[in-house]
Amino acid sequence: MVFSFARRLAGFLLLFALLQLPGLAIAQDAVTASDQPPAVAAAETALARSETRLSTLSEAVEDDAVDEAQLVELKVELDDLAQQMLEIGVSLRPVLSEIKARSTVLGDPPAEGAPAEAPETVAAREALAKERAQINALTGRAEAVSIRANRLGDMINERRKALFADTLTQRTPINGALFDQAASALSSEMRSFKSIVGSWVSFVWTFKFEALMASVFLSLLTGLFISMVGSRFIGRFINRDPANEAPSYLQRLTVAFWSAILPTAAVAAAFLAVLALMSAFSVLRDDITALLSAFSAAIIGLVLIARVAKGILAPRKPNWRLIRFTNRGARRIYHLILAMTLINAADFLLGKISSILGSPVIVTVVNSLVATILIGLILVGASRVKPMVGAAGDITAPGHAWPRWVQVALTVSGVGMVVLSLGGYVGLSKFISEQILLTGTILALIYIGFQSGHAVMEPGNFAQTRLGAKISRRFNPSAVRMDQIGLAAGLVIDVLVLIIGIPLILLQWGFRIQDIQLLLYRAVTNIQIGGISISLSGILIGLVLFIGLVVVTRLFQRWLDSTVMARSQMDPGVRNSIRTSIGYLGVVIAALFGVLAAGIDLSSLAIVAGALSLGIGFGLQNIVSNFVSGLILLAERPFKAGDWVQTGSTEGFVKRISVRATEIETFEKQSIIVPNSELINGTVGNWNHRNSLGRADVMVGAGYDADPEEVLRILEEIALAHPLVLRNPPPVVHFVDFGASSLDFVVKVFLADVLSQMAVKNDLRVAIYKRFKAEGIEIPFPKSDVNFTLKNVPDELLQQLAKSAGATGAKDSDEQDGPDAAKSSGGQPRRDAPEDGEADS
Known part of the structure; x- marks a missing residue:
């Protein structure tokens, strides 16, 4: 019975296995597919999906769509598809x-x-x-x-340009039938x-x-709130x-x-x-929402x-006017601008x-026809206004005409x-009128923004702004620092304006928001310069990461120096070497991570490294030598910061050791920068190398x-x-020499x-000095006898000189031995031959 059950079970399992053969094949295929790397499998799936999507987009582009919004959406999808590839x-x-590595x-x-x-x-x-x-x-x-x-994206761009041109150049015949139909x-x-509206x-x-x-009610509360906030916080600005x-x-x-930006924003x-409140309370219909939106846009503009x-x-406050x-x-031009608006x-x-x-x-055409004709007449009238201030500078006197080019531009427009x-080209005329107002307004704001940035950059101006005054009160920076902050603020203003x-x-x-987003995306993520792709x-x-890691390194250096090494009573020179080494190591690591984060392929730097090696061989030998030195x-520390060293004609204290040069401060507080290679290859005396023990010698004569x-x-x-003189080794005093006028001693401590x-x-x-004076010991100074010899002087002149000297003997009789000296050899003067270049008396 057991064997019968076993045979039945075996037959059932065999039948089940035969039924599952296709599944086994599928599983085997899955196993084979699963052997692929995940990146390859994901790429194949994404590529198949993209090819299908590209076919759909291609059909949509080839359908000759004339809707610009649809074309913009297709262009965005195509760019996304190219980025995915x-x-x-x-x-x-x-x-x-x-x-390649396995190969x-x-x-x-x-x-x-x-x-x-x-x-x-x-x-x-x-x-x-096979995998490759x-x-x-x-x-x-x-x-x-x-x-x-x-290619499809380029086709869409060409089609949009053609559509824009067709819209502007479309001509409508102007006749009586047009006005009757309108x-x-x-x-x-x-x-x-x-x-x-009534319904x-x-x-x-x-x-x-x-x-x-x-x-x-809530809209009124919102308006009241905006008005209160505006008068409280915005009023002081405008x-x-x-x-x-x-x-x-x-x-x-x-x-x-x-005064232009804040009220408009309010x-x-x-x-x-x-609009949001009425939509939230389900008060508006779609058509009424569109009408209110159009009315709001007109009022905001x-x-x-x-x-x-x-x-x-x-126009009413000439002292605040920006142009002459x-x-x-000013009042006439302002009113004409309001009329055109x-x-x-x-x-x-x-x-x-x-x-x-x-x-x-036809209704829109007639409305635009009337509007553009009126705006054209206003421009012609504006060209006849004389708003310019005369040479006398009196703004209340009658003005002069526009500059010639401005007058011609207004008239032609x-x-x-x-x-x-x-x-009949009403669309083109309407486009021109809109650009004169809207583009002109934007350009005016850009002009104000640029002028504000340049004004902030001027020396002393930033301190007069509200932000500058707050910075001055809180941080109390110097005038130079404030000007530097003002320069940075001006640059920021210029960038924001752009x-x-x-x-x-x-x-x-004519550009759409999607176009601008796409341009910005390309500018930020992928700029092609030849065959090089740059991602801003x-x-x-990478730059932010580099700066962040450098800041972390500096903070770590400060913590390590002020906490760990300071508590361990470590030598200042050792602390400086460790701090400097950590700083350079941190900068190298920050640069490495910054380059990797920027997406720069390090393997592409091989050519640069080769060129750099060639440059080192020709012109950078000294720099590399100083760097290695x-x-x-820093590693051997033959001297350290704070040591008193002497090298060549330079003697002073080591202030800082960098990888290129060492700064030595002399006793006159002059900083001398010595290249490290000279310190490695030359002779350097270090008074503090092993310890600070030293000797002082004092010479004295008695x-x-x-x-x-x-x-x-x-x-x-x-x-x-003396309290600073060591007892071990003890001071030494030597009697060193018999001097010309003193006994010479030296004290060595x-x-x-x-x-x-x-x-x-x-x-x-x-x-x-005080002890010798108290003990009566003389500290002599050198003495010397000076003898004068008169050459080739007649006896009569010597006698006259002797008589003259005798007449004045009350003052210097002790020193009048000239005649006696002259007569010491038998009363005859010495008649030595004059030396070269010496004349006879």
Whole structure:
């Protein structure tokens, strides 16, 4: 019975195994697939998905889509796809490097006629070749997808350019039928607008009254809050101080800039809050939301342009004006700008209403036709204004005309807009009018920003700003430091102006936000210069990492020096060597991590290293020699910071040892920089090498009438009495010589600190002088006899000189031995022959 059960069980297992044969094959394939490296498997999956997506995008591009927004979205997807292909190639590089390393381990295949390899080696070589072929195939596919995506992207760019040009150059015939159709369509549009707004008001008032009141109440609270915050915090930035009759240029720039930006931001915040609250309470419909959004955009643009014009022209406060306009000219230009802004805002709002209501395009054309003609006439009128201040500088007097080029530009723009509009090119004329206002406003803000940055950079100006005043009160920096901070602040302002201003201008000239994002992404992540790819983000990350590691190194140095080594009572020179070595090691590690974080391939630096080696061989020998010598000095420490050394004609204290040179401070407080190679190759005397023990010698002379033994005893007592003189070894006094006018002695004392040598010598000399004076021992000074010889002097002259000297003998009779000396040899003067160059008397 047991055997029967066993046979049945075996048959069941055999049947089950036969049924699972396909599954076993699939499992075997999975195992084979799982043998692939994860990077290869992931790359193959991503590549297959990207190829499928590329086919879909290609079909969408080839469908001749005319929607610009759709084209922009397709372009963004294609760029993302190309970036993914680049990432796939980067992910396969480590696998390929590993295969190359394994191939290097296997070595080259045996030459012809050589013994055959082992079967295992042959199999391993074939497997590596297969893996390399697979990776090369994946890389080729990724490159093909990237090339195709880039070509499609270029096609989209060309199509968008053509679409933009067609939109601007589209011509609409201007005739009576156009105005008849526009009048009929406008009447229908007004009825539709009244019906839509009326139905919405009736519905909300009937069914959403509570929600409407709540949203209105909260909107009023929001507006009140923005107004209070604005008057409390923003007012001091935008209000012109009436007491300041002569504000500086920087103050005028600051007020003009913030008086344009902050009120516009406040108005935008208020409108956004109202729309958000009404949407949250489900009060708005989609069409009403679009209408309110268009109205908000028109009001925000109107406020911005008006505030910029007021900030620059200051029509009512000429002392805050930024440009040299007369009062009358500034007011006229300001009012003309307001008129153009109101017309443009009305045209924009009416165009949006027509688009929302689905009105015929003819209504928008007629509205833009009227608006552009009016704006063109205003520009022509502005060219006839005379706003410029005369040579006398009186802003209240009648002004002069514009500069010639400005007047011509205004006239051509105005007349050109009128001609284009009447010729049917209303779209192009409208585009010009919008750019004159919007782009002009942005350029004005950029100008104010740049001028503010340059004004902050001027010496002494940053300290006058609010930020500068706070920094001065808190940190009390020097004037030079404040100017340096002002220079950095000015550069930051310039960079911010470019970062904000350029995208705004691009948006006005047909670019989309996605285009700008793509440009920024490419600029930050991938800049192609020839065959070199540079990533600004990687470089920035590497730089930040390098600076961070250097700061950590400095903090670690300070902690180690002030905590660990200071408590261990370590020698200052040893502490300096350890601190310096750690600093250099930290900088090297920080540079290595910074380069790796920046994404720079170190293997590509081999050529640079070769060129550097060649440069070292020709011109950098001394630098490398000093560098290596500095490392030797830090390691061997023949001298250290604080030691008193002497090398050549230089003598002083070692202040700092770097890898290139050593700084020695002389006794005159002069810093001498000595290259390290000279200290390694030359002779250096170090008074503090093993210890600070030193000797001081004092020379002294005594008169010949002094007792030498007494002098020796006195000098020894004086030496032993000094507190800094060591007793072991004891001081030594020697009677060294018989001098010309004195008995010469020397006192040799030993000191624990050789640096106190000068002070000890001074004390010993003072003590010796006082003791010798008290003991009556003379310290003689050198004496010498001086004899004068008169050559070739007649006897009569000598007698006259003798008589003359006798007449004045009361003063210097003891020294009048000239005549006697002359007559000492038989009363006859010596008649020696004169030497060369000496004349006879």
